[in-house]
Amino acid sequence: MGVDGPSGLRPHQLLQRVDPHTVRSYAELHDWLTPGQLLASPPEGWASDWRAADPDRFTH
Numbered sequence: 001m002g003v004d005g006p007s008g009l010r011p012h013q014l015l016q017r018v019d020p021h022t023v024r025s026y027a028e029l030h031d032w033l034t035p036g037q038l039l040a041s042p043p044e045g046w047a048s049d050w051r052a053a054d055p056d057r058f059t060h
Contacts, residue, residue: 011027042050
């Protein structure tokens with residue numbers, strides 16, 4: 001795959017079959033965060049969960 005080890009793999013290189021006839025890359029299937037993004041501006045779908053997160057408490 002042109003990389004020296006697993007850490008060199010990028011989302012566009014990893015593929016997943018989503019149905020019997022379709023294969024998509026992880027880059028297409030998932031939203032990827034940039035370093036520090038949750039602190040600066042979390043994605044809209046994550047914002048309320050991130051605001052409610054408390055590192056001192058875990059609940060179900």
